[in-house]
Amino acid sequence: MLSQKEKTQIRAVLAEELRRLSKKGESALSYSMNHERNIGRDSIDESMEEELFSTEMRLHDREKFLLGKINKQLARLDNGSIDVCEDCGEPISFRRLLARPVTTLCIDCKEQSEREEAAIAQAGRGSGEAADLGESERGAGAGAEE
Ligand SMILES: [Zn+2]
Numbered sequence: 121m122l123s124q125k126e127k128t129q130i131r132a133v134l135a136e137e138l139r140r141l142s143k144k145g146e147s148a149l150s151y152s153m154n155h156e157r158n159i160g161r162d163s164i165d166e167s168m169e170e171e172l173f174s175t176e177m178r179l180h181d182r183e184k185f186l187l188g189k190i191n192k193q194l195a196r197l198d199n200g201s202i203d204v205c206e207d208c209g210e211p212i213s214f215r216r217l218l219a220r221p222v223t224t225l226c227i228d229c230k231e232q233s234e235r236e237e238a239a240i241a242q243a244g245r246g247s248g249e250a251a252d253l254g255e256s257e258r259g260a261g262a263g264a265e266e
Contacts, residue, residue, distance in 0.1 A: 122203050126214050131197060133221040137190050141183055189222040196224070205229055 122130070196202040203212045205226035212226045225233065 121200070122214060122217075127197060127202075130202065130214075130217050130221060131194070133218060134190055134193055134197070137186070137221060141186055141190070144179075144183060186222070193222055193224070207233075 193202060196204075203214070203217060204210075205212055206224040207229040208226065210226050210228070212223065216223065216227060223230065
């Protein structure tokens with residue numbers, strides 16, 4: 121079980137993630153407005169437009185995904201289950217939660233799922249997309265490594 125103080129710290133980290141995400145959301149929005157204005161411009165050919173557009177969509181998907189995870193963690197924090205591994209029910213360490221506030225797995229389960237992801241990637245299925253969207257320990261997403 122986490123102490124009240126630890127919970128407060130994790131809530132602050134999650135709030136910070138939310139803030140960062142909404143900032144990204146704003147820049148994506150202004151980009152999308154510029155994008156609309158630029159449609160029909162001769163200097164950008166159609167395939168380029170399409171590529172920009174699909175990149176933008178992926179960005180939104182990732183943001184939505186992260187937002188969902190943060191909201192879920194806030195709920196888990198409220199009902200006192202944030203430090204319980206979703207997979208095996210073992211406690212997740214406070215240190216790990218602080219470093220990976222959106223994680224719902226203990227380190228053992230996480231490592232196992234990463235091994236499974238790697239095996240799938242090696243088998244040639246899955247383009248790494250799933251790993252990219254997941255809360256990868258190396259991901260550039262909602263980590264504290266910056
Ligand atoms: Zn576990």
